[in-house]
Amino acid sequence: MNKLINKNNNLENNNLENNNLENNNLENNEFNFTNFYTVLPQHKTIKIIDIDFLTWFIGFFEANGSFEKNGCVNITQKSSDVKLLYQIKTVLGMGKVFKKCSKNETMRWQTNNTNINIAVQIALLFNGNIVTSSKLNSFKIWCEHWMKNEQFKSLIGSDFIIQTKPHPQYISLNNGWLSGFIDGNGYWKISLSIVKNKRNPINNIKMCVFTQNDIEWINNVLTVLKLGRRDGHKNVKWTISKYEEMNQIIKYINSYPHKTMKSVAFTKFCKLRNKILNKKHYGVGYEQMKLLSLEINKFY
Incomplete structure (x- = not known):
């Protein structure tokens, strides 16, 4: 020993x-x-x-x-x-x-x-x-x-x-706990699609964390961080997709990086998100952006 x-x-x-x-x-x-x-x-x-x-x-x-x-x-x-x-x-x-x-x-x-x-x-x-x-x-x-x-x-x-109560107040953008939790149960995802009668492709940019239907955890993270929303019924998850909220969570992960292969997905996610925000997925760029999104989503 x-x-x-x-x-x-x-x-x-x-x-x-x-x-x-x-x-x-x-x-x-x-x-x-x-x-x-x-x-x-x-x-x-x-x-x-x-x-x-x-x-x-x-x-x-x-x-x-x-x-x-x-x-x-x-x-x-x-x-x-x-x-x-x-x-x-x-x-x-x-x-x-x-x-x-x-x-x-x-x-x-x-x-x-x-x-x-x-x-x-x-x-x-x-x-x-x-x-x-x-x-x-x-x-x-x-x-x-x-x-x-x-x-x-x-x-x-x-x-x-022995600790008697959980400490949800520890959830913060000033320590590595959330980054680790996303490493374990979360994913970064971008989907692109062309819809009939729509002039330009539509996109769905989000970060989600599955919680195994732990409603208490989702309520705690929403209360403490005031970021994201609760999604799903059978498989409940915490989701961030709004522009300003996504900026906050990206800044956080840059400060407290992932350690699993999700770090690769996160890097590609940020690059593709920037391209989409700059309208690079319009016209001839769509197919290339679509392939990049599939590269990210394989880590899901």
Whole structure:
């Protein structure tokens, strides 16, 4: 097992002052990784794990990750995003990456369900930082599994209290959580079509996030960000398509970039959107723009 830095050590021993950490937390809209930083493996330092990566990771995990009842955590992705899974493994210093299913070409990052030190790190990484109710519920069950282990209870300390409520107020355009959540459940899409009796092609430019019918999450994001709308009935999603709102979300993703292959889709999306706004899809440019839109939509 990796040796843990003593939980009671002052953060100055890890070459970062408490004041700097508090300022980072304030700038990132209340996400707090203070306790997690105190239990990093010995070969890690606080400066290695950037807070923007951690907020992105929390969002991505809430969209795509799983707290398993047997004590492990995992994320499954298409093989095209295997580099990201290795990046997560390297940055966090935990877990392994392996082929999940040859038929579906999927890969998985997963932690060891017998490594108590890693369980403590995971618990302190997520506790107090979970935004959605659905993921918080599975986190509670995961914690209850580990709290039956006396060594885990001893390492994590008697003052450890499992988060009781989700924190939708953490959704912000000033941290990486939303970028990670879109990486996990969202898509960028542009459709072009010629309609009879219409002089010029019509276009539909939008960003959507599927929520597995999590109406609560959509209501929270609409309340906190005041961007987008709720779409769908059977498959409810959060959609942004208005010009000014799209400008805001594009500016946000440029500041907190995607880490999956959706980053490729986003880059192509922005280029094609600019061409459409400049009327480049009219006349002879239509077929070329149509092909570009198909390139974007294949990431959907």
